[in-house]
């Protein structure tokens with residue numbers, strides 16, 4: 001039911017952990033499977049130089065978290081804001097329809113972290 005790519009990111013997730021004194025932190029959750037995702041960003045000159053995540057949730061939530069961290073590293077904040085939940089799911093080769101709500105967490109948490117960074121900077 002999951003693609004090889006989803007299984008790969010689920011069993012071997014990238015960028016797990018947290019960043020101390022992160023420039024921005026975003027947290028979202030969904031009630032459907034109780035997934036909670038937190039993303040930490042390090043930003044320099046509007047470029048995301050480091051990103052880590054902590055996710056408590058189902059396989060799809062962990063795989064999409066891992067994938068989104070790979071997608072945003074080295075991107076500008078504007079580029080990162082354009083990453084959609086759909087793009088993350090597509091990068092994983094698709095998700096089962098029943099699990100699409102889990103993929104919604106990854107890009108949402110990323111966008112929250114960017115908003116947090118912008119709010120802290122007072123832009």
Ligand SMILES: [Zn+2]
Pocket residue numbers: 033034035057058059060061101102
């Ligand atoms: Zn889930």
